[in-house]
Amino acid sequence: MKASNIPQAGKYMNPYLAGFFLGLVLLATIFITGRGLGASGAIKDATIAISDAVAPGLTETNPFFGQYAGPGKENPLKSWLVFEIAGVLIGGFISGLVSDRLKVVTESGPRVKPRARWLFAAIGGALFGIGAQFTRGCTSGAALSGMAVLSTAGFIAMLSIFGTGYLVAYFGRKLWI
Amino acid sequence: MGPFVPDLISDQLNLVVAIILGIAFGFVLEQAGFSSSRRLAGVFYGYDFTVLRVFFTAAITAMSGVLILGHYGLLDIDAIYVNPTWLVPAIVGGVIMGIGFIIGGYCPGTSVCAAAIGKVDAMFFVGGGLVGVFTFGELFPFYGNFYTSTALGPIKVFDSLGISQGIFAFLLIVVAVVAFAITTLIERRVDEKSAPSLQFKPLKHLASGTFAVALGVIFIFMPDHKTSLTEKVSDPSYAAAHPVDKMDADELAFRIVDHEPNIRIIDIRSPKEFAALALPNSYNVQRADLFGKDWVSTFSQRHLRKVVVGNDETQERTAYYLLHELGYENIAILRGGIGTFKRTILDSTTFVPTGSRWDDDVREFREGARPAILKMIADAKNKPVKTVIKRKIQGGC
Numbered sequence: 001m002k003a004s005n006i007p008q009a010g011k012y013m014n015p016y017l018a019g020f021f022l023g024l025v026l027l028a029t030i031f032i033t034g035r036g037l038g039a040s041g042a043i044k045d046a047t048i049a050i051s052d053a054v055a056p057g058l059t060e061t062n063p064f065f066g067q068y069a070g071p072g073k074e075n076p077l078k079s080w081l082v083f084e085i086a087g088v089l090i091g092g093f094i095s096g097l098v099s100d101r102l103k104v105v106t107e108s109g110p111r112v113k114p115r116a117r118w119l120f121a122a123i124g125g126a127l128f129g130i131g132a133q134f135t136r137g138c139t140s141g142a143a144l145s146g147m148a149v150l151s152t153a154g155f156i157a158m159l160s161i162f163g164t165g166y167l168v169a170y171f172g173r174k175l176w177i
Numbered sequence: 178m179g180p181f182v183p184d185l186i187s188d189q190l191n192l193v194v195a196i197i198l199g200i201a202f203g204f205v206l207e208q209a210g211f212s213s214s215r216r217l218a219g220v221f222y223g224y225d226f227t228v229l230r231v232f233f234t235a236a237i238t239a240m241s242g243v244l245i246l247g248h249y250g251l252l253d254i255d256a257i258y259v260n261p262t263w264l265v266p267a268i269v270g271g272v273i274m275g276i277g278f279i280i281g282g283y284c285p286g287t288s289v290c291a292a293a294i295g296k297v298d299a300m301f302f303v304g305g306g307l308v309g310v311f312t313f314g315e316l317f318p319f320y321g322n323f324y325t326s327t328a329l330g331p332i333k334v335f336d337s338l339g340i341s342q343g344i345f346a347f348l349l350i351v352v353a354v355v356a357f358a359i360t361t362l363i364e365r366r367v368d369e370k371s372a373p374s375l376q377f378k379p380l381k382h383l384a385s386g387t388f389a390v391a392l393g394v395i396f397i398f399m400p401d402h403k404t405s406l407t408e409k410v411s412d413p414s415y416a417a418a419h420p421v422d423k424m425d426a427d428e429l430a431f432r433i434v435d436h437e438p439n440i441r442i443i444d445i446r447s448p449k450e451f452a453a454l455a456l457p458n459s460y461n462v463q464r465a466d467l468f469g470k471d472w473v474s475t476f477s478q479r480h481l482r483k484v485v486v487g488n489d490e491t492q493e494r495t496a497y498y499l500l501h502e503l504g505y506e507n508i509a510i511l512r513g514g515i516g517t518f519k520r521t522i523l524d525s526t527t528f529v530p531t532g533s534r535w536d537d538d539v540r541e542f543r544e545g546a547r548p549a550i551l552k553m554i555a556d557a558k559n560k561p562v563k564t565v566i567k568r569k570i571q572g573g574c
Contacts, residue, residue, distance in 0.1 A: 014377070019209070019234025019238065022205045029198045030180070030242075033194060035570075036572060042289075043307060047306075048314075064321075083192045083193075083199065088200070088290055089203060089289060092207040092212060092290035095206075095212075099208065101212070104297060105297065107214050107296055114297070117298050121298040121305065122305035123281065124278065128277040129313065130270075130310070131269075132270060132274060132310075138285045141573065142574065144235060145239075147239075148243060149243060150342065151261075152332045152333060152336075153267055155334045156271065157267060160270070161274045161284075164274070164275025165221050165276075165278045167275070175280070177222050
């Protein structure tokens with residue numbers, strides 16, 4: 001296994017310390033706004049906004065999108081999660097800047113070519129886009145934020161996402177090791 | 178008392194707050210190394226357990242904070258968003274996402290963070306996410322019914338397991354600490370030379386783990402705010418040390434008939450009992466709702482005399498003390514509970530002389546008040562019920 005092209009650990013924050021800070025950010029979010037952090041919701045809002053801009057009629061009559069778009073409804077982009085994710089982009093960029101990690105690069109397992117990696121990444125993203133609708137959130141919005149408020153849904157999301165990951169990891173091993 | 182939305186922070190300002198919190202979120206994710214798909218995927222192959230460490234530490238930190246703030250009444254636990262459970266769809270969605278994680282190497286939050294520092298694969302992941310949501314929406318009619326099936330509402334995990342909140346929190350911390358230890362051993366076995374955990378100082382981590390478990394033990398003995406306050410005021414010595422203001426049924430009847438504006442009747446009986454007999458212009462507030470923010474605007478007005486009405490004085494006292502402990506003033510309880518009010522004012526029984534020289538006046542007043550109040554009660558039944566609009570708790574993806 002080639003460990004060399006994984007970014008080296010020493011350059012990152014100690015994971016427990018990072019987890020502690022992440023927990024504090026989540027706690028602050030809950031304390032100030034009464035809600036948790038999230039990510040997939042913003043992707044959903046963006047999808048609906050794009051769809052509504054391209055084909056408003058079809059979007060508004062779609063039984064799923066129609067709940068979020070249409071006359072009298074707020075612009076889907078004016079949602080808390082869209083603004084939060086805009087912040088994530090800024091915050092991630094600042095972190096990359098201060099830690100000197102800004103670089104246009106494709107990161108992949110040692111046996112995977114960049115183009116294949118792009119395809120797999122897109123497929124993975126699509127699966128998350130679908131799965132997060134059924135679960136009403138992804139690793140951040142359903143699992144992490146849900147666990148912080150001890151919701152059953154949070155623990156189900158965490159167990160099913162990571163449990164499945166371990167169950168199918170064997171079949172995807174050539175992608176990563 | 179948190180949360181500050183929507184009272185102190187408007188919906189508009191909340192969007193600014195969202196950006197600031199998002200910046201912090203993205204910064205920490207990137208510093209943790211979540212902008213690297215290989216590190217993320219490592220959790221499934223044993224060469225890098227960063228995800229597990231960051232994820233569980235974050236969940237436990239936030240959970241601990243919520244429990245502690247809730248215990249001291251600094252955070253209204255009932256006003257924060259608890260994501261509801263749709264059991265089977267949630268599991269199916271999780272399975273789909275788990276497969277997506279192995280194939281894609283990111284989850285949505287980390288992909289945005291990675292895209293921000295120039296990871297091209299992450300940009301494809303985000304693009305794929307848009308396609309995925311779109312596909313889900315287009316095919317929605319095929320599984321629309323399934324999507325809303327097995328709805329269990331915003332249930333809590335400790336209730337689902339039938340254990341107390343504290344014990345669950347303790348167990349979660351223990352599981353996490355044990356998982357941290359085991360995965361560190363696995364990681365070092367998989368990659369002896371460059372396992373990330375080789376950087377750790379054992380003593381520091383041992384101390385942190387011990388501290389976390391100790392915190393878990395405290396949680397076992399730390400009830401939530403409601404339970405601890407209720408226990409406090411239910412203690413006989415508390416009642417002995419805290420006298421209560423009482424209002425006689427006659428005085429209350431007089432104020433009702435008089436349409437006294439500076440009085441609020443807070444009926445703490447069950448909705449069923451309230452529906453059977455409610456005093457004119459009274460509010461039905463369940464004991465659990467005394468803690469929330471729904472009634473703050475009523476309770477916090479000092480010039481309003483809050484008269485607690487219950488089945489008996491014991492029930493009234495508990496509510497009285499809770500209101501007192503929550504910082505509200507100008508409260509009284511109805512002497513003898515609603516039973517006394519019903520017997521002396523509403524029922525046309527013969528007057529029981531007390532030997533007081535005012536007996537005649539009292540009897541005369543009651544005879545006049547009886548039909549007046551009964552008429553007010555009858556009129557109220559034809560009017561729509563006054564209810565406080567429950568605050569909408571926002572959240573979810």
